[in-house]
Amino acid sequence: MKKLKGACLWRDPRPLDLHYGGQLPEVEISYETWGTLSSDRSNAVLICPAFSAHSHACSSERDPSPGWWEEMIGSGKAFDTDRFFVICASLLGGCYGTTGPRSVDPRSGRRYGPRFPVVTVRDIVDVHMRLVDYLGVEKLYAVAGGSLGGMESMELAVRYPESVERAFSISATARTRPYTATIRHIGRRAIIEDPAFEAGEYGDRQPVAGLRLARELGTIYYRSRREFNQRFSCHPIDEAAIRIEAINFDFESYLRHQGRKAPKIFDANTYLRLSMAMDLHDMARGFESLEEALCRTQARFFVAGSPDDLLIPIDEQIEIHETLCRIGKQSLWGEMSSLYGHDAFLKEFDWMTPKIRAFLDE
């Protein structure tokens, strides 16, 4: 479990029933906030982390290191802390303080490890909404996130229709399609088949090779084909000394570098569970259709995406917007040309900032 020094921990002693079965006897939630909750408690914005992120979306006095959405949160920024009370909590099933596979199961006194149950985006939403309630917020001014965070924003606006006024989703989908899931499947297999995984009982010795490979694969989907083709070359670094088992191209050394970060960012059992949560994501589950699910929301939506997104094609993002419009909900659509593809939400601050500010002003 990685401690984030800026984070607060709240232990909720109530059991949590999970959507695919199983129960957690209690939940701990690790979170950070920025800005001040107004006296009428009407200015709270919930930021939802993506797959590899956590509560530290922005620097603070307690932790001055830059957060993963540093450019988006703060005075005068998209999520303006002079105006809003911004909340961000780590993910259920994650490894950043909120209950996950590295937490101790109070029933057994042992780490959950591979016994940690299957979690879904809906479970993640439920846990974050417990925190919102605990913080005294009845209605969120907005919820926002990219990728997994975008899935969470939308699910929250459907599951808690009375509790949110605006939802911003970027690089996300309303329901995961098989192709996207095959990519994650291969990442999971890389981890599971690493002998060091030990059926999830690896303790403190992570399956480094598997995590690295999974992360390298992720990287070629988080960014765009255009970016790789512009930035790198197929000329061997040293034509006269190609060694097939070694690094021969510049893109190989970039990918290796990204891969090496993985064991620091992820716990392997966390990787598997959050990866699976995205594969199982289907807003229409339990409804007749996506339309019926989205009919529940009372929030205004702002849906954005990039045509270079290789992980979740832009069509799936347009589908959300068009479905909302068809059923008479308020939705804005933003197509963002970005070399960063799926990762546009972590890069295109100049594009997002004025649009999000305008959306939050409406």
Add this chain to the structure above:
Amino acid sequence: MKKLKGACLWRDPRPLDLHYGGQLPEVEISYETWGTLSSDRSNAVLICPAFSAHSHACSSERDPSPGWWEEMIGSGKAFDTDRFFVICASLLGGCYGTTGPRSVDPRSGRRYGPRFPVVTVRDIVDVHMRLVDYLGVEKLYAVAGGSLGGMESMELAVRYPESVERAFSISATARTRPYTATIRHIGRRAIIEDPAFEAGEYGDRQPVAGLRLARELGTIYYRSRREFNQRFSCHPIDEAAIRIEAINFDFESYLRHQGRKAPKIFDANTYLRLSMAMDLHDMARGFESLEEALCRTQARFFVAGSPDDLLIPIDEQIEIHETLCRIGKQSLWGEMSSLYGHDAFLKEFDWMTPKIRAFLDE
């Protein structure tokens, strides 16, 4: 080394200098032929295998099992054996009889194994042209292939301009781009990092897990996003019993099935070398430009591709055709709408047959 029972073996005692350095003291070439060479030796067609293929492109009396291009070769088919003498030889660096990592190095009396040198598409071409010469063919009526086989067809038409009249290339590129190479890099790492790989000294105990994973990754690029999304579902096979370490979706069981074939199809050292040969493929290498390289050819080209190709985008196939046209060469272009994406050349026989027959009639 996998023996193909229909194949003939020719041992060429001359050394072979390789394009990225190194020399093989001799070369063995495993090949098959169909039809009859005409008395003026003008009706020979060379078929070039793709990455996982070999000399057995078609059934024969010696080996009646169906070949990998069975539907394309034979009486009345695209490559009509009533008219043409069709040749197909296994790949240099491969594991189907032509000299490769599982061959014995006559200098040491030991298998080459990880000491087998880096090979390129140009080396593969050189070896196949030695065979063509040995078979008494001065000028090929045509050369044809898909994917790696398409790269070979084009290189052959440039390197041996006097020796070929027509070149058919499908699902190929004139020069590999970094993004495509990143995909293959990840497949190679899966093999190299499998502890069973043993730095290439695995002997007869292949690195099964690594080969399986590399092949699963290949599969999601050989086929199209459309196909996966139509054919499979993100509903778990058994909602009530999801086990994260096991198979939970239909596409997972399909991919596992494809992966399990890999150790039967590939030798791991072969996989690495042929994968690298594709990454190093650059027809412009040694020329000022692709134009300059293509200027050498005297062949008519027929270039085809599918808009759903995820491995080599159709733009790269169009580039070949357009470059040829720009420099005044004869080229036909064929865009093939196919659910099978990159693998269209192994599937779309109804589309290819009349077009190839017409091309060969010109």
